[in-house]
Amino acid sequence: MDGALFIQLFLNGLVAGMVYVLIASGLILVLGVARIFNFAHGEFYMLGAYATFALTQILHWNYFLSVILATAVVSFLAALCYRAIFHYLRGNLLLCAAASIGLSMMMERGALVGFGTQERGLPPAFSGTFGLAGASIPLEKVLVILLCLAIMFGLAFLLKGTTLGRAMRAVKLDTEVAALQGVSTTKIYALTMAVGCALAAFAGGVIAPLFSVTPNMGHVMLLKCFMVLIVGGMESMVGGIVGGLLIGMILSFGSYFLGGLSEIVLFSFIGLILVIKPGGLFGEAVEEV
Amino acid sequence: MHLLIMLGINILLAMGFALLYSTGLITIGAAAFWAVGAYSSALLVLELNLSFWLAMPLAVLISAGLALLIGAVIVRAPGVAFVVQTMVINMIVVQILGQIEFFGGWGGLIGLPRPNPLGPITFATKTEFYYLLLFLLLLTAGVFKALYASRVGRAWQSIQLNPRLALTLGINLYRYRLLAFVAASASAGLAGSFYAHYFGTIEPGTFSVFKSIYIQIYAILGGLGFYLSGPVVGALVMTFLPEFLRLSKEIEPILTGGLLIGLVVFLPGGFLSLPHRIQIWLSNRNTDPVEQGEAGP
Numbered sequence: 329m330d331g332a333l334f335i336q337l338f339l340n341g342l343v344a345g346m347v348y349v350l351i352a353s354g355l356i357l358v359l360g361v362a363r364i365f366n367f368a369h370g371e372f373y374m375l376g377a378y379a380t381f382a383l384t385q386i387l388h389w390n391y392f393l394s395v396i397l398a399t400a401v402v403s404f405l406a407a408l409c410y411r412a413i414f415h416y417l418r419g420n421l422l423l424c425a426a427a428s429i430g431l432s433m434m435m436e437r438g439a440l441v442g443f444g445t446q447e448r449g450l451p452p453a454f455s456g457t458f459g460l461a462g463a464s465i466p467l468e469k470v471l472v473i474l475l476c477l478a479i480m481f482g483l484a485f486l487l488k489g490t491t492l493g494r495a496m497r498a499v500k501l502d503t504e505v506a507a508l509q510g511v512s513t514t515k516i517y518a519l520t521m522a523v524g525c526a527l528a529a530f531a532g533g534v535i536a537p538l539f540s541v542t543p544n545m546g547h548v549m550l551l552k553c554f555m556v557l558i559v560g561g562m563e564s565m566v567g568g569i570v571g572g573l574l575i576g577m578i579l580s581f582g583s584y585f586l587g588g589l590s591e592i593v594l595f596s597f598i599g600l601i602l603v604i605k606p607g608g609l610f611g612e613a614v615e616e617v
Numbered sequence: 618m619h620l621l622i623m624l625g626i627n628i629l630l631a632m633g634f635a636l637l638y639s640t641g642l643i644t645i646g647a648a649a650f651w652a653v654g655a656y657s658s659a660l661l662v663l664e665l666n667l668s669f670w671l672a673m674p675l676a677v678l679i680s681a682g683l684a685l686l687i688g689a690v691i692v693r694a695p696g697v698a699f700v701v702q703t704m705v706i707n708m709i710v711v712q713i714l715g716q717i718e719f720f721g722g723w724g725g726l727i728g729l730p731r732p733n734p735l736g737p738i739t740f741a742t743k744t745e746f747y748y749l750l751l752f753l754l755l756l757t758a759g760v761f762k763a764l765y766a767s768r769v770g771r772a773w774q775s776i777q778l779n780p781r782l783a784l785t786l787g788i789n790l791y792r793y794r795l796l797a798f799v800a801a802s803a804s805a806g807l808a809g810s811f812y813a814h815y816f817g818t819i820e821p822g823t824f825s826v827f828k829s830i831y832i833q834i835y836a837i838l839g840g841l842g843f844y845l846s847g848p849v850v851g852a853l854v855m856t857f858l859p860e861f862l863r864l865s866k867e868i869e870p871i872l873t874g875g876l877l878i879g880l881v882v883f884l885p886g887g888f889l890s891l892p893h894r895i896q897i898w899l900s901n902r903n904t905d906p907v908e909q910g911e912a913g914p
Contacts, residue, residue: 592712
């Protein structure tokens with residue numbers, strides 16, 4: 329394998345991996361703080377991509393402005409969903425999961441009816457390329473990686489450096505004690521949902537120019553994110569990051585060298601993780617109760 | 618008649634889900650073992666020229682055996698991890714069936730023969746299939762009922778109520794959960810074997826995660842507290858409601874999703890908990906307002 333090919337594949341894996349990281353982080357955040365296993369998470373990603381598409385292609389807005397506005401709109405929608413549905417089910421993981429499955433069905437089919445089945449594409453925001461060790465690298469992909477990195481650092485700052493983040497971590501640790509300290513749990517849950525789904529919507533917005541936008545992209549992505557959770561564990565953000573990058577790399581290198589068999593390789597890898605460490609690489613030891 | 622047969626298959630699948638739920642495990646992978654049952658039965662008949670009546674029990678055994686193998690790994694992690702893992706396994710099964718040529722690829726297997734005639738019963742009409750399914754359904758329900766009533770069923774119940782307490786009573790959580798997983802998968806395999814020979818063709822797309830989600834909806838809709846009657850009521854509603862409303866396939870999932878959300882929010886116990894809820898509501902109305910507060914959520 330020569331260097332140029334390696335760089336290409338590595339870059340592709342990194343782009344896919346960063347997107348997985350972004351979406352899986354949102355999933356882990358919502359699961360950890362609001363105790364909702366959100367099956368509609370992928371649908372918020374899909375909605376982010378469609379909103380970006382609609383703003384840039386139909387209203388002809390600037391791409392960056394569109395992504396930001398799309399993210400804001402989708403995260404507001406997510407908070408609304410929390411208040412309208414999940415608020416009444418708080419604490420019941422199964423019912424929350426069932427309701428989010430219903431939500432996901434509605435959103436996916438709604439997008440299908442609203443936008444049609446055909447694939448939508450966005451023109452690249454940046455068309456230039458530059459050379460590195462014989463490989464030509466599109467600026468677009470570098471931009472996606474940088475944006476995702478920036479968002480991840482922003483998320484880390486939000487969680488560690490702000491009052492809101494402290495409140496979120498307090499609620500995750502112990503909801504009742506946090507409420508006793510004057511933290512409004514309803515507000516925190518709704519905000520967590522908004523932040524988590526904003527991560528998904530942002531990922532949808534930045535990925536829209538690279539891949540096509542379809543109504544079923546949400547659940548395809550959600551299933552990938554579930555694999556990330558199995559590999560990385562469901563408790564920690566570090567697990568999400570490592571799992572996301574690993575799966576991105578395996579799929580990128582695997583699909584070049586093995587073609588259709590790459591998924592089988594990925595599945596065997598996941599099976600191996602399940603056997604060796606059922607809680608994921610960075611998960612806590614699984615309690616058997 | 619076709620609808621009734623689909624209803625029967627759905628009930629069979631949802632009963633497996635409810636069985637697993639009775640131990641506190643939630644699966645979104647029921648369709649995977651449905652697929653295993655259908656494909657193993659079909660391949661046994663097509664490749665080895667076995668009789669349907671021999672292939673069906675073998676398909677059930679293969680489903681149960683595979684469930685034992687997979688369950689031994691994934692039952693260790695209950696809760697959300699189990700939900701995610703069963704879902705991914707469902708996905709993997711569909712991918713493997715679609716990618717590997719031996720299983721017929723994405724086009725699936727076609728031309729499965731009808732069951733061999735059984736005396737005067739030739740399985741030429743749907744009515745005969747219907748009675749066969751009814752027999753299988755009653756058989757499964759009987760076995761499940763016996764299980765629920767036995768020591769095993771009481772152990773499952775205690776695990777669902779409080780796993781830690783069950784542990785202190787000397788109940789081996791892992792083994793009892795594994796048993797439930799195998800039993801549920803075996804019933805799904807039975808449904809799969811019947812489905813394959815009833816339809817004559819099977820393709821991987823039928824057994825997707827979406828089917829597993831629908832199976833879950835049947836059980837939740839009827840009421841999760843009712844292990845046998847819940848799936849019947851839930852599957853009844855979900856199979857016939859879209860037909861009666863004459864909905865286009867286009868918007869059906871939107872209404873189904875809305876129904877699911879509404880039900881979960883307003884009637885979390887399922888349809889069968891309705892009489893109980895009305896009873897509570899009526900008795901609350903007749904008492905003084907001070908006591909009313911106690912019945913609140």
